[in-house]
Amino acid sequence: MTIIARKQTVAVKIGNVAMGGGAPIVVQSMTNTDTADVGQTVAQVEALARAGSELVRITVDREEAAAAVPLIRAQLDKRGVDVPLIGDFHYNGHTLLASYPECAESLAKYRINPGNVGFKDKRDKQFSQIIEIALKHDKPVRIGVNWGSLDQDLLTQLMNENAESATPKDAREVMHEAMVQSALLSAARAQELGMGADKIVLSAKVSAVQDLIAVYRMLAERSDLALHLGLTEAGMGSKGIVASSAAMSVLMQEGIGDTIRISLTPEPGGDRSLEVKVAQELLQSMGFRAFVPLVAACPGCGRTTSTTFQELARDIQDFIRDQMPVWKRQYPGVENLNVAVMGCIVNGPGESKHADIGISLPGTGETPAAPVFVEGKKVTTLRGPGAADEFKQMVLDYIEQRYGSGARGQNSERNARPTAAE
Numbered sequence: 001m002t003i004i005a006r007k008q009t010v011a012v013k014i015g016n017v018a019m020g021g022g023a024p025i026v027v028q029s030m031t032n033t034d035t036a037d038v039g040q041t042v043a044q045v046e047a048l049a050r051a052g053s054e055l056v057r058i059t060v061d062r063e064e065a066a067a068a069v070p071l072i073r074a075q076l077d078k079r080g081v082d083v084p085l086i087g088d089f090h091y092n093g094h095t096l097l098a099s100y101p102e103c104a105e106s107l108a109k110y111r112i113n114p115g116n117v118g119f120k121d122k123r124d125k126q127f128s129q130i131i132e133i134a135l136k137h138d139k140p141v142r143i144g145v146n147w148g149s150l151d152q153d154l155l156t157q158l159m160n161e162n163a164e165s166a167t168p169k170d171a172r173e174v175m176h177e178a179m180v181q182s183a184l185l186s187a188a189r190a191q192e193l194g195m196g197a198d199k200i201v202l203s204a205k206v207s208a209v210q211d212l213i214a215v216y217r218m219l220a221e222r223s224d225l226a227l228h229l230g231l232t233e234a235g236m237g238s239k240g241i242v243a244s245s246a247a248m249s250v251l252m253q254e255g256i257g258d259t260i261r262i263s264l265t266p267e268p269g270g271d272r273s274l275e276v277k278v279a280q281e282l283l284q285s286m287g288f289r290a291f292v293p294l295v296a297a298c299p300g301c302g303r304t305t306s307t308t309f310q311e312l313a314r315d316i317q318d319f320i321r322d323q324m325p326v327w328k329r330q331y332p333g334v335e336n337l338n339v340a341v342m343g344c345i346v347n348g349p350g351e352s353k354h355a356d357i358g359i360s361l362p363g364t365g366e367t368p369a370a371p372v373f374v375e376g377k378k379v380t381t382l383r384g385p386g387a388a389d390e391f392k393q394m395v396l397d398y399i400e401q402r403y404g405s406g407a408r409g410q411n412s413e414r415n416a417r418p419t420a421a422e
Contacts (some may be wrong), residue, residue: 001134002023003250004144004253004287004288005255006022006255006256007147007224007254007256008021008022008222008224009021009224009225009226009227009258010197010198010200010225010226011023011198011226011263012140012198012199012200012258013140013198013224014055014084014086014108014109014140015055015068015082015083015084015108016082016084016107016185017054017055017108018086018154019201019226019258019259020201020225020226020227020258021226023117023258024175024288024289025119025252025257025258025259025260025283025289026054026055026056026180026258026259026260027052027053027054027199027261027276027280027283028053028055028056028057028086028228028236028259028261028279029048029053029055029056029057029261029262029272029273029275029276029279030056030057030058030059030088030261030263031044031045031048031058031272032044032059032266032272034246035058035059035060035061035065035069035072035146036062036064036065036067036068037068038068038071038072038075041058041068041081042072042075044272045058045072045076045081045083045085046076046079046081047272047273048083048272048276049081049083049272049279050081050258050273050292050325051276052239052276052277052280053083053142053273053276054083054084054220055083055084055086055087055108055109055259056083056084056085057086057087057088057111057183057261057413058072058086058087058088059088060087060088060089060093060096060103061090061092061106062096062372063096063099063100064393065096065349066096066100066103066332066411068104069085069087069100069102069106069107070102070103070105070106072085073106073107073345079238084108084109085106085107085108086107086108086109086110086111086142087097087103087107087109087110087111088104088111088420089111089112089113089117089130090113090116090117090149090248090295091116093110093117093126093130094117094118094126094127094129094130095134097129097130097133098129098133101137104125104133104136104137104139105137107139108139108140109139109140109141109142109201109322110130110134110139110140110142111141111142111144112127112141112142112144112145112186113128113141113145113146113149113410114127114143114145114151114182114185114186115145115146115149115150115151115152115182116149117130120153124152124189127186127189128189128193130192131189131190131193131195133195134195134199135193135195138276139199140198140199140200140201141188141190141195141199141200141201142201142202142203142228143183143186143190143200143201143202143203144202144203144205144228145179145182145183145186145202145203145204145205146204146205146206146232147179147205147206147207147211147232148232148233149205149297150175150178150179150182151178151182152180154178154181154185155174155175155256156180158174158177158178158181159171159174160320162174165386169344172211174217174219175211176211176214176414177218179204179206179215180204180215180218180219180222182204183202183203183204183219183223184202184219184223187200187223187225192335194395197224197225200225200226201225201226201228201258201259202219202223202225202226202227202228202287202386203227203228203229203230205220205230205231205232206215206231206232206234207231207233207234207249209231209243209385211245212229212231212248212251213247213250213251214245216229216251216256216257217251217254217256218270220254220256226258226259227256227257227258227259228257228258228259228260228261229247229248229251229252229256229257229259229260229261230244230248230257230261230262230263231243231244231247231248231263232263233263234263234264235260235263235265236262236264236266236267236384237264237267238263240263240264240265241262241264241278244262244264244278244282244284245262245278249282249286249420252283252286252288253286260279260282260283261279262275262276262278262279262282263275263286264278266317271289277321282294290335290336291335292320292321292325292335293320293323293334293335293336293337293338294337294338294339295313295316295317295320295339295340295341296338296339296340296341296342296351296355296358297310297313297340297341297342297343298342298343298344298347298348298351299307300343301344302364303344303346303363303364304343304344304364305361305364306343306361306363308339308341308343308361308366308388309341309343310343311362311388312341312359312361312388312391312392315394316341316386316391316392317337319392320339321344327399331399331404331405332403333403334399334403335398337356337402337403338355338356339355339356339357339358339362340352340354340355340357340358340359340360340373340390341358341359342358342359342360342361343361343363344360344361344362344363344364344366345360345362345363345366346363348360348361349373352371352372352373353373353376353377355373356374356375356398356400356402357372357373357375357394357395358372358373359372359373359391360373361387368383368384369381369382369383370382370383370387370391371378372394373392374394374398379381380394
């Protein structure tokens with residue numbers, strides 16, 4: 001893994017998940033089901049958790065949803081899904097948490113939006129009520145500012161001060177300052193009420209890449225509280241993936257960020273867990289964490305008119321991701337595996353040698369033979385229509401040999417063997 005100096009933030013424990021304080025960057029996601037529908041919400045939380053989401057946020061917007069939370073938690077526990085649940089509260093969180101103490105206890109963290117926790121003279125009172133409930137149940141909170149629901153009183157105050165300044169700033173800069181101040185002032189208020197820094201996570205979400213980078217740089221400079229990164233309203237498909245990755249990769253490269261959420265608008269009936277896969281792939285591509293074995297495959301060109309290598313790369317990648325829930329338990333360390341499926345002689349043999357196990361399939365007009373390399377050495381050449389299936393089996397055999405119980409036993413025995421010095 002790439003070593004990048006990360007900003008040292010205060011560690012926060014959310015259920016059984018550590019965030020900040022040097023812990024690995026956490027992947028999280030959010031359901032889009034009606035939380036009051038226990039069955040659908042449990043199914044989606046489980047799917048997100050199975051996909052690799054380490055925290056899952058659910059909407060708690062009305063009494064029916066609040067009443068459903070402990071039922072959701074109980075069913076997840078019964079299924080062996082121990083992912084911590086985060087309650088997303090807006091407008092009436094103080095009332096729901098007070099009226100439904102089992103909901104307050106079942107959640108691992110509360111998300112509070114300073115822009116709509118209350119208005120005018122009710123803001124501080126209702127914010128304080130949520131903090132006091134969190135203290136009572138020993139729960140952390142995320143103070144999550146969003147520019148779509150920014151504290152208008154604070155923004156107006158800063159805009160007026162800026163207008164009277166001898167050197168006024170651009171309106172966008174004032175908005176950045178308002179977001180940062182909203183988060184920091186709310187965190188300071190929570191601490192005045194007795195909440196420790198180890199119970200507070202901050203976020204300040206916008207939907208434009210450069211704005212997000214600017215705001216989080218300011219937050220990181222002015223606070224050591226744990227930071228949740230996410231581009232809000234990122235969009236659908238490749239647009240949302242590219243925008244989120246562009247913004248968060250810059251920040252994480254600078255050591256900023258303790259947890260990420262890729263906020264993708266799903267296609268109608270689409271797979272919600274796509275945002276989890278994208279978050280994992282972003283972290284793994286940048287060298288921060290390893291989640292699944294990497295499959296390197298060439299993009300294809302006029303030398304690779306056959307689709308064999310494309311199909312094999314797809315099949316192996318899909319197979320690996322499908323098997324990972326089992327492999328995590330059966331083959332510890334398998335997430336660090338590198339597999340190469342290449343399509344012609346130009347880069348195929350070289351790329352395959354760099355992988356743990358790789359195959360270089362023949363390109364158009366090349367000899368119909370596919371050399372296979374294991375840990376840099378050519379071990380065999382596959383030929384004929386069964387080459388793809390043979391290579392898949394070789395990958396499985398390699399995983400068993402390198403990460404299976406026999407390999408672990410040999411490693412343990414080797415580590416336990418006394419040296420001459422002993």
